[in-house]
Amino acid sequence: MLDPALLRKDLANTATRLARRGFVLEADRIAALEEERRRVQTETQELQAQRNARSKAMGAARAAGEDIEPLRAGLSALGDRLKDLQESLSGIQAELREISLGVPNLTHESVPVGTSEDDNREERRWGEPRRFDFEPLDHVDLGTRLAGVDFELAGKLAGSRFVTLSGSIARLHRALTQFMLELHTREHGYTEMYxxxxxxxxxxxxxxxLPKFREEQFHIEKQDYYLIPTAEVPLTALAQDRILEAHELPQRYVAHTPCFRSEAGSYGKDVRGMLRQHQFDKVELVHVVRPQDSYRTLEELTGHAEKVLQLLGLPYRVVTLCTGDIGFGAAKTYDLEVWLPGQQRYREISSCSNCEDFQARRLKARWRNPELGRPELVHTLNGSGVAVGRALIAVIENYQRADGSIDVPEVLQDAMEREVIDRA
RNA sequence: GGAGAGGUGGCUGAGUGGCCGAAAGCGGCGGUCUUGAAAACCGUUGACCCGCAAGGGUCCGGGGGUUCGAAUCCCCCCCUCUCCGCCA
Incomplete structure (x- = not known):
């Protein structure tokens, strides 16, 4: 959520900035609601002050044994009027809130302006895409040959966009997860969370x-729970309704969780393979920091995700998402795209975002800034460190051999207890 | 699932209709004392909203009701704890 003051005092400018990311702000509607809100709120508060004063006087009068009936009648009418006003006020406030909850974050000035992923800005590349002296296969063919990846089997259980992994491939998936968790907790100073x-x-x-992306969530009807689409949700919400002391910041969390996404609206996209699934595992990194630290932290966080790919020897590039491609709550996002020989292109494997105070405001996540002398919103950041399923794909495709077997990346060989996977 | 107890400020915990945004203690902050520290003593210490400000308003788990007036009375919901049953 944006600072409400922006919608009150700097509406036109805010609308212009939002237009850059392709969002049309209902400025007229907001202006009208604000004006009414101010009018009704002022009157409500005046009447409340009157009621408080006169009720108090009435208590005193009664204690003094005076006749309070005339006072009571006047106050009763005032109470009715007040009730109407309060109803009207809360209606206006609810509508303003509903609008506010649907407004995306403002982007940082360093974010390139654009309309699609084609306008994203490449920052750097690491590693050279491998040259094959044979025609490389994609992970579906490789996995099927090894009998370790099965979409049909999963389809029987749950339908499309699910997969089963078995034997060495399932173990590779687990080894990747373990490797990432160990790296982030041991080397990068994160606290592991369940x-x-x-x-x-x-x-x-x-x-x-919510409320904007309800269609993309899996919802448990019976009890009004939602399956998490990413561990960013529970990890960031750890700061919900808290006022953290200065010495408690920064907080950095890592968690390995499954993620669930309905992928509504992506029909026909990435239907082959396990690139886009209803369920996938991810190791997620979340920072809660002082506002002045958040952009430095974004670079650090991105570096932590990059380290995973570097140690796995996977070529990748870093792009800054443009205003047309960036996510709802992010002010700035770096995507890490790993090279996939099966597709001959870079594909997203991590997304690292600074949400500034956008989530913090919704979550009421604050800290006690000693310089301000009052609570101030924290900044929150999140990044995949990294998506496990996609890392699995990248390893399988990048480390394939001519005979269809897979070399095990060095950092995983101990956990895998082998150097080559030649069957599941 | 059954029975009971309870949700008040950073924490513990008083408060059963107006004098309560709320006692007291702890913790925090400032000071006195001290070579320094501790102890002791004194003072101070919630969050949010509107407003340039002065000031006003809201908040005692959430929602609704009674009343001139609700932390306090009534109703619904949520959560926590204890015991029993079941169970990974």
Whole structure:
């Protein structure tokens, strides 16, 4: 959520900035509601002050044994009027809130302006895409040959966009997860968390998935829970309704969780393989920091995700998402795109975002700034460190050999207890 | 699932209709004392909203009701704890 003051005092400018990311702000509607809100709120508060004063006087009069009936009649009428006003006020406020919850974050000035992923800005590349002296296969063919990846089997259980992994491939998936968790906790200073995979609608609203992206969530009807689309949701919400002391910041969390996405609206996109699934695992990194630290932290966080790919020896590039491609709550996002020989292109494997105070405002996540002498919103950041399923794909495709077997990246060989996977 | 107890400020915990945004203690902050520290003593210490400000308003788990007036009375919901049953 944006600072409400922006919609009150700097509406036109805010609308212009939002237009850059392709969002049309209902400025007229907001201006009208604000004006009415101010009028009704002022009157409400005046009447409340009157009621408080006169009720108090009435208490005193009664104690003094005076006749209070005339006073009572006047106050009763005032109470009725007040009730109407309060109803009207809360209606206006609810509508303003509803609008505000649907407004995306403002982007940082360093974010390139654009309309699609074609306008994203490449920042750097790491590693050379491998040259094959044979025709490389994609992970579907490789996995099927090894009998370790099965979409049909999963289809029988749950339908499309699910997969089963077995034997060495399942183990490779686990080894990747373990490797990432160890790296981030040992080398990068994160605190490992185990968190709920089901969360309340309030939590999902706090991190920005609701109300706008309800269609993309899996919802448990019976109890009004949502399956988390990413561990960003529970990890960031750890700061919900808190006022953290200065010495408690920064907080950095890592968690390995499954992620659930309905992928509504992506029909026909990435239907082959396990690039886009209803369920996938991810190791997620979340920072809660002082506002002045958030952009430095974004670079650090991105570096932590990059380290995973570097140690795995996977070529990748870093792009800054443009205003047309960036996510709802982010002010700035770096995507890490790993090279996939099966597709001969770079594909997203991590997304690292600074949400500034956008989520913090929704979550009421604050800290005690000693310089301000009052609570101030924190900044929150999140990044995949990295998507496990996609890392699995990248390893399989990049480390394939002519005979269809897979070399095990060095950093995983101990965990895998082998150097080559030649069958599941 | 059954029975009971309870949700008040950073924490513990008083408060059963107006004098309560709320006692007291702890913790925090400032000071006195001290070579320094501790102890002791004194003072101070919630969040949010509107407003340039002065000031006003809201908040005692959430929602609704009674009343001139609700932390306090009534109703619904949520959560926590204890015991029993079941169970990974």
């Amino acid at each position: 968190v709920p995979y089901l969360v309340s609608p309030e939590t999902l609203t706090g991190t920005g998935q």
